[in-house]
Amino acid sequence: MIKYGKINFSVLxxxxxxxxxxxxxxxxxxxxxxxxxxxxxxxxLARGINIVLINxxxxxxxxxxxxxxxxxxxxxxxxxxxxxxxxxxxxxxxxDRNYYFKREVxxxxxxxxxxxxxxxxxxxxL
Numbered sequence: 001m002i003k004y005g006k007i008n009f010s011v012l013x014x015x016x017x018x019x020x021x022x023x024x025x026x027x028x029x030x031x032x033x034x035x036x037x038x039x040x041x042x043x044x045l046a047r048g049i050n051i052v053l054i055n056x057x058x059x060x061x062x063x064x065x066x067x068x069x070x071x072x073x074x075x076x077x078x079x080x081x082x083x084x085x086x087x088x089x090x091x092x093x094x095x096d097r098n099y100y101f102k103r104e105v106x107x108x109x110x111x112x113x114x115x116x117x118x119x120x121x122x123x124x125x126l
Contacts, residue, residue, distance in 0.1 A: 011069035011087075012038045032105060035074035035087045039115035042066035046122035060126065067123050070116065076107060088112035 011033040045063045048054035076086045088111075090104035106112075 011035060011066070011073045012041060032101075033069075033073055033087050034089055035070060035085050036089065036109070036112035036115045038066050038070060038074070039085075039112070039119040042070070043115065043119040043122050046119065046126060050122060050125050056126075063123065063126070067119070070119070074116070084108040085112045085116050 042063055045054065045059050045066075049056045049059055049063065070085075074085055074087055075083050077083050084107055086105075086107040088106050088109045089100075090106050090109075
């Protein structure tokens with residue numbers, strides 16, 4: 001997956017390895033930026049850096065890009081006191097490309113918020 005981290009996206013797309021897909025605004029064909037996936041991936045890398053399991057010099061730039069991408073693309077201010085996470089897949093199971101592209105995109109899911117909070121805490125400890 002780090003191989004795809006060289007793509008200039010800070011929030012990972014629902015399906016990151018899509019050969020032949022064209023970029024159109026914020027989507028790759030029917031692909032879209034998935035926030036909880038990015039948060040879980042960022043958390044795993046940040047945690048790995050924190051416990052000195054992986055090399056910070058290699059992985060910190062990827063973690064920074066994911067964190068900044070969530071700040072830029074994934075947060076929605078509900079009012080002056082509350083923020084939630086948008087662009088979260090409603091849930092997945094095994095399916096083909098079209099199955100994933102047609103999944104409902106939600107806002108404010110508990111698992112999305114939990115992943116984002118865990119990532120934020122791990123990032124704070126870097």
